[in-house]
Amino acid sequence: MLTKTKPRPFRKILIANRGEIALRIARACRELGIPSVAVYSDADRAAPHVLGAAEAYRLGPSPATESYLRGDLLLEIASRAGADAIHPGYGFLSENAGFAEACGKSGVKFIGPPASAMRALGSKTRARQAADKAGMPRTPGSTTALASVKEALKVADDIGYPVMLKASAGGGGKGMRAITRSEDLKSAFEAAQSEAERAFGSNEVYLEKLIEHPRHIEIQVLADEHGHCLYLGERECSVQRRHQKVIEEAPSAVVGDDLRRRMGEAAVRLAQSAGYTNAGTVEFLLDSEENFYFLEMNTRLQVEHPVTELITGLDLVHLQIRIAQGEPLPLTQQDVHLRGHAVECRVYAEDPDNGFFPSPGKITRLLQPGGPGIREDSGIYEGWTVPMDYDPMLSKLIAFAPTRETAIARMLRALDEYVIGGIRTNLALFRRILGDADFQAARIDTGYLDRLLAQGPATGAENSLEDRESVAAIAAAIFESQRTTAPTTAPQSVSAWKRAAREEGLSR
Amino acid sequence: MKLEIEIAGRIRTVEHTPGEPNVTVDGVPVAVEAQVLRPGLLSLVVAGRAWRVVLEEDANEPAIHLGGERIPYRVDDPRSLKARRARTTGADGPKAIKASMPGRVVRVLAQKGEAVKAHHGVVVIEAMKMQNELKSPKEGRVAELRVAPGDTVAAGDVLAVIE
Numbered sequence: 001m002l003t004k005t006k007p008r009p010f011r012k013i014l015i016a017n018r019g020e021i022a023l024r025i026a027r028a029c030r031e032l033g034i035p036s037v038a039v040y041s042d043a044d045r046a047a048p049h050v051l052g053a054a055e056a057y058r059l060g061p062s063p064a065t066e067s068y069l070r071g072d073l074l075l076e077i078a079s080r081a082g083a084d085a086i087h088p089g090y091g092f093l094s095e096n097a098g099f100a101e102a103c104g105k106s107g108v109k110f111i112g113p114p115a116s117a118m119r120a121l122g123s124k125t126r127a128r129q130a131a132d133k134a135g136m137p138r139t140p141g142s143t144t145a146l147a148s149v150k151e152a153l154k155v156a157d158d159i160g161y162p163v164m165l166k167a168s169a170g171g172g173g174k175g176m177r178a179i180t181r182s183e184d185l186k187s188a189f190e191a192a193q194s195e196a197e198r199a200f201g202s203n204e205v206y207l208e209k210l211i212e213h214p215r216h217i218e219i220q221v222l223a224d225e226h227g228h229c230l231y232l233g234e235r236e237c238s239v240q241r242r243h244q245k246v247i248e249e250a251p252s253a254v255v256g257d258d259l260r261r262r263m264g265e266a267a268v269r270l271a272q273s274a275g276y277t278n279a280g281t282v283e284f285l286l287d288s289e290e291n292f293y294f295l296e297m298n299t300r301l302q303v304e305h306p307v308t309e310l311i312t313g314l315d316l317v318h319l320q321i322r323i324a325q326g327e328p329l330p331l332t333q334q335d336v337h338l339r340g341h342a343v344e345c346r347v348y349a350e351d352p353d354n355g356f357f358p359s360p361g362k363i364t365r366l367l368q369p370g371g372p373g374i375r376e377d378s379g380i381y382e383g384w385t386v387p388m389d390y391d392p393m394l395s396k397l398i399a400f401a402p403t404r405e406t407a408i409a410r411m412l413r414a415l416d417e418y419v420i421g422g423i424r425t426n427l428a429l430f431r432r433i434l435g436d437a438d439f440q441a442a443r444i445d446t447g448y449l450d451r452l453l454a455q456g457p458a459t460g461a462e463n464s465l466e467d468r469e470s471v472a473a474i475a476a477a478i479f480e481s482q483r484t485t486a487p488t489t490a491p492q493s494v495s496a497w498k499r500a501a502r503e504e505g506l507s508r
Numbered sequence: 509m510k511l512e513i514e515i516a517g518r519i520r521t522v523e524h525t526p527g528e529p530n531v532t533v534d535g536v537p538v539a540v541e542a543q544v545l546r547p548g549l550l551s552l553v554v555a556g557r558a559w560r561v562v563l564e565e566d567a568n569e570p571a572i573h574l575g576g577e578r579i580p581y582r583v584d585d586p587r588s589l590k591a592r593r594a595r596t597t598g599a600d601g602p603k604a605i606k607a608s609m610p611g612r613v614v615r616v617l618a619q620k621g622e623a624v625k626a627h628h629g630v631v632v633i634e635a636m637k638m639q640n641e642l643k644s645p646k647e648g649r650v651a652e653l654r655v656a657p658g659d660t661v662a663a664g665d666v667l668a669v670i671e
Contacts, residue, residue: 349636357609358636361663365548365562365573388611388635416576421564431576470520470538471554472572472579473513474531475561477522478542478550479570480583481509 007326010034010085010109014078015049017089018068020379020395021303022049025087028317037081039074041067043387048379055081062389068092071099075106085109085324087317091391094300095122111324112278113299120274121297125168125206131294134273136266138294139164139285141208149186152207156185159209165189167196168204173243175199178210211293213445214285216240217252218298219267220308222319223277224329231264232312233338235304238444239433241356246426246449247433248304249343250311253404253442254286263292270297279305279320285446303396306377307342310400341404343411343434349392351424360388365421369414373400373407386423394425404442408434514582602671603645607661611635618644620653624670631655631667644670 014037015025022038026049029036038053043062050056057077059067067073071093078086086108088094097118103110112118121127128143140159145168146152156163156179165188167175175196177188189205197203215238223229236252237245255263267282281302283295305316314331323329349359366382378395380386386394397418399411412434418427433439436452510523524531524540531540541553548563562573571580611633618630629641630650652669655661 351609354608355640357640358611358638359609359663360635361610365564367562390636392636418576419562419573421562421571421573427576428578468574468577469515469518469579470533471552471557471559471561472574472581473515473520473522473533474524474538474540474554475550475552475559475563475572475574476513476515476570476581476583477509477511477524477531478552479548479563479572480511480513481524481526482544 009325010321012037012081012083013085013087013111013321014039014074014081014083014108015087015089016068016074017087017092017094018044018047018049018379018390019393020377021089021301023052023379024377025089025317026052028315028321031315032318032321034321037077037083039068039077041389043389046384047387048381048384051381057081062387064092064390071096071102074099075102075108078108079106083108085111085321087111087320088300090300090303095298097122109324111320113276113280117274117276118299121270121276121299123168123204124166124170124296125204127296128206128294130274131270134266134269136270136294137292139208139211142206144206145204146189146206149189152185152189153182155207156182159207162210162212164208164210165192165205166208167192167200167202168206169200169202170196171200175205176243211285211287213447214287214293215252215254215445216245216283216295217255217263217286217292218281218283218302219263220302220305220316221267221271221276221280221282222316222323222329223271223280224323225277225326226328227272228329228332229268229272229276230329230331230333230336231267232308232314232336234260234263235302235307236444237304238446239439239449240446241449241453243446245304245346247343247345247430248307249341249404249407250307251338251341254290259290259292266292266294270294278323279316303346303393304344306375306396306398307344310342310375310398311338311340312336313339340400340402341407342398342400343404343407344396344398345411345415345430346393346426347395347397347420348426349386349394349423350426352426352429354424356426358388358392359424360386360392361423362386363420363422365419367417367419369397369417371414371417373410374398374414375400380420394420397430405440408440512584514584515579519584602651602669603648604666605630605642605644605668605670607633607663607665607667608642609633609635609640610662611640611660613655613657613659613661613667614639615657616653616655617641618650618653618668620650622650624648624650630670633661633667642667646670 012035013029015022026036038050038056039059040050041059041062059073093099097115100110100115128138131138142155162180165177175192177192179185179188192205193203217234217236219234220232234252234255235248235250237248239247279301281298284292285295286292350356351359362385375398380394399407401407401410415431513520521534530537543551550561552559552561564571569580571578614634615632618624624644626647628644630644631642633640648670651671655667
């Protein structure tokens with residue numbers, strides 16, 4: 001049951017995270033006039049979230065298991081710093097019911113849902129049971145862990161192939177297998193079980209019907225501690241690689257008012273049935289006939305929350321904090337209006353030309369985009385060394401405009417302005433996707449990006465490439481001549497060149 | 509000064525005199541106005557088109573950032589013997605396995621002296637929760653193994669040599 005609390009402003013909030021999201025939360029705290037506390041591992045001593053903090057404490061060595069995942073240390077620091085609330089961000093301990101409980105026991109408010117709601121919705125099989133109770137559509141299949149291959153074969157026969165095996169404790173595509181024929185089920189079942197055991201410490205798997213060419217559509221919900229819950233429209237996250245989101249947008253180009261209302265109301269029913277509070281996201285698959293199926297619920301703030309903020313005009317982190325302080329939601333469903341279109345690119349330190357290998361290291365050059373409709377939630381600076389210990393997200397670039405078409409044009413313009421040097425990034429991949437005719441026509445589903453990448457390197461625009469390559473050759477020659485003619489061989493030529501260049505600039 | 513710049517597998521010959529407004533690319537003169545804004549940052553006006561050019565220097569290869577695109581290049585001074593020799597080295601000699609990314613060595617799959625087939629995994633490095641298996645470029649024997657599990661490596665570091 002909901003426990004009603006009297007609104008009481010927080011004295012201080014500890015931010016149990018790093019990177020762009022730690023900065024994002026610190027900014028919200030500052031805007032609300034609440035002091036915040038940063039924590040860091042040894043690898044993050046000079047990280048942007050520490051430099052921007054008024055108060056910062058060392059957690060421990062670089063591995064996350066010895067720092068950002070140490071709930072005991074976080075609570076110790078909270079008590080030392082006098083923080084009466086903890087914002088977990090996303091990842092790390094954000095969906096850890098045990099940590100949420102430990103916070104409660106220490107008298108520190110966990111800014112998120114109660115542990116009971118996290119438990120009810122955290123396991124995928126339990127969430128499927130909750131979906132049934134809330135009367136929301138889900139993919140056909142089992143709602144409990146499969147006891148044996150025999151049971152798996154029976155369920156698969158009942159729902160029909162192709163089917164999907166998934167880990168109950170799953171996430172990030174681990175323990176997932178698509179199966180098209182009954183002959184393949186036995187080996188896939190065993191492989192999925194052992195992969196799930198290794199990744200999540202639980203070998204529970206279940207079966208569901210595979211939806212062909214689905215779109216990934218998710219609904220943002222917000223619930224206060226007084227029984228009010230509302231939905232803030234949808235986000236489309238169909239552009240994925242290996243089940244990881246790459247580009248998100250809001251609203252979806254294919255969701256109309258009626259479908260939005262039906263999905264939104266279903267999401268609210270699920271949240272309320274589990275006693276959910278604070279921000280959460282209900283994920284669905286949408287098939288080509290506009291049938292939607294419950295996928296899972298994420299019981300935290302999502303990476304892609306900015307696209308919802310831009311089209312609703314709301315600040316989700318402000319609202320998370322106000323809800324956790326016991327305030328009632330300051331708006332009703334009728335007050336939620338969607339306006340314009342927002343697109344987000346997840347900028348990663350990875351090399352699309354080399355199997356998407358991670359590329360940590362020193363950022364030697366950083367030129368960031370700006371101008372109308374551009375927001376960047378970044379966690380980097382020029383001269384910083386991106387550590388190898390954490391996930392490769394550097395920044396989120398978000399474009400907002402009245403229409404989808406203009407938002408895409410804005411994003412392409414901003415990508416042209418953006419330079420990150422010293423490490424490889426996936427910036428070029430976004431140019432390719434946003435320039436693709438299928439993406440522009442919103443002909444996307446969760447297999448779209450894999451199909452695009454399978455086509456091999458982008459072709460077309462040969463003329464402009466030829467042009468750019470000549471310019472690059474000229475620029476390279478100028479840079480190289482400055483370098484190779486340095487002191488020993490011809491000390492005069494460098495300064496002569498610079499002087500001449502300056503004079504040319506002045507005479508224009 | 510004459511330089512050979514290799515971009516996207518194609519060699520361009522660029523000739524220019526510092527301070528002169530004309531540059532020739534593969535023998536064709538182009539009107540160029542250049543201004544160095546700060547080290548590694550250049551404003552170029554080429555035949556009326558303005559470009560902001562950023563130089564990226566890297567352990568492996570330098571690159572030019574131009575209008576949102578990253579263009580790696582290789583430079584050869586035609587007078588340089590070393591560059592000539594590097595280009596003509598055949599496939600028969602010893603081959604180094606280099607780290608393609610910075611990371612930590614998690615496993616070594618072949619020991620020193622061991623015979624390996626082409627594409628046989630030799631060293632596994634990990635960064636940002638992803639593992640990358642580095643394979644032998646050819647059939648041969650592990651002549652040198654320069655790393656052990658737990659070591660931190662930089663991009664371009666030689667991990668092993670196969671002969």
